[in-house]
Amino acid sequence: MKAPAADLSFAAISPARAVDEIAAQVRSMVEDGRLKPGDRLPSERDLSLRLRVSRNTLREALRTLEHAGLIEMRKGASGGAFVRTGSGGAIVTGLSDLYHLGAITPQQLTEARIWLNDIVVRVACERATDADFEALEANIAAATRAHEAGRFDERQQLHREFHVLLARTTRNPIIAITMESVMAVFGKFIEKIGPRENPYTLPSRKRFMKHLRSRDADAAVAEMSRHLRRLHTQYLALWTEQKAAA
Secondary structure, eight states: OBOOOTTOOOOOOOGGGHHHHHHHHHHHHHHTTSSOTTBBOOOHHHHHHHHTOOHHHHHHHHHHHHHTTSEEEEOSTTOEEEEOSOOSHHHHHHHHHHHHTTSSOHHHHHHHHHHHHHHHHHHHHHHOOHHHHHHHHHHHHHHHHHHHTTOHHHHHHHHHHHHHHHHHTTTOHHHHHHHHHHHHHHHHHHHHHOOOOOOSHHHHHHHHHHHHHTTOHHHHHHHHHHHHHHHHHHHHHHHHHHHHHO
16 A cells, blocks of 8 residues: 655645635646655545544545546445546446436437447457457356356346457547446446347347457457447337337
């Protein structure tokens, strides 16, 4: 566990904008390298004294930074506020909020998923390793067991995880985090629709993996796109029915 850096010169702030200014100071220290991933911020008592704010105000600022994905709060004797090592949690949360507020429609969500997968599949055909193939095959095997046992929630979670694993084969964290965010929100959409039979995904996965292993990008993209468009047409029809019945 890293100790707080010695040159963390926090400055007293204006009470009217206390929360924003605390967050801005922490962000600035991360940007210029005074705070690095894994570093622990000073204790609440120490920070509140340096910043000349109440502990309640400080905690609100820390919650803001935690929600933004910049820090994480750990409990216990060795706990405190730590700079995160890197996470797409803030993007997932932001996209989820936009979806719940109605700024992102199910149609737009499914459309983005199809477009993003086209890019991911082409790059995956170039960069996927044997270890990646094994991880994808293990996911398919687990999804098959969940399907046979009638475990809907587990099955749909594994189906979504497949796309995240595939995105990670690109070795591009931006693409991987974007896919993770889209799939997290898509999961909320599927939960609203509820359990449905899905005889398409597993057979499509097997055809897709054959093309991926042979690094046939055109065939892999065609299989994935055809499958997603068919599945999404079904999902959107069910969503429209539920909306009309509400």
